[in-house]
Amino acid sequence: xxxxxxxxxxxxxxxAAYWMGVAHEALxxxxxxxxxxxxxxxxxxxxxxxxxxxxxxPDGAGMTLPELQRAMASYIRPEDDLAVDAEALVRKGWLRxxxxxxxxxxxxxEQARLDLKRNAPAIRAALHAGIPDADYVxxxxxxxxxxxNAGGTAA
Numbered sequence: 001x002x003x004x005x006x007x008x009x010x011x012x013x014x015x016a017a018y019w020m021g022v023a024h025e026a027l028x029x030x031x032x033x034x035x036x037x038x039x040x041x042x043x044x045x046x047x048x049x050x051x052x053x054x055x056x057x058p059d060g061a062g063m064t065l066p067e068l069q070r071a072m073a074s075y076i077r078p079e080d081d082l083a084v085d086a087e088a089l090v091r092k093g094w095l096r097x098x099x100x101x102x103x104x105x106x107x108x109x110e111q112a113r114l115d116l117k118r119n120a121p122a123i124r125a126a127l128h129a130g131i132p133d134a135d136y137v138x139x140x141x142x143x144x145x146x147x148x149n150a151g152g153t154a155a
Contacts, residue, residue, distance in 0.1 A: 044085045
């Protein structure tokens with residue numbers, strides 16, 4: 001759909017699925033570009049987060065690649081290759097592999113996770129520029145209701 005000035009009535013008639021798809025792809029691309037500028041990939045950050053007891057992992061236990069893929073199934077993208085990203089983190093010393101082929105976050109990896117996490121506020125600020133928090137909250141509430149109306153589960 002062309003980028004043009006539309007009135008409120010015209011905007012209300014726009015297909016939500018189209019705009020959600022456009023927004024999803026644009027936000028992912030922007031986030032990944034900013035992360036790449038800092039020298040890491042989004043899946044690498046997710047790997048560190050999923051293996052850190054201070055973040056997503058409930059116990060900090062090591063996980064195999066298939067276990068990590070299952071844990072990330074709701075947000076991993078088809079083009080993501082966790083094996084390649086995990087190997088890059090092993091080479092950096094941020095992850096280690098044990099005899100059972102489980103990946104574990106190292107002390108250096110935990111520090112890297114904390115360092116990488118510090119990039120998130122700037123990315124969020126850039127994406128939210130010009131959007132008052134009240135408008136953002138309204139948008140999220142509308143999206144959640146659209147999901148429920150479509151039979152999905154909105155957290």
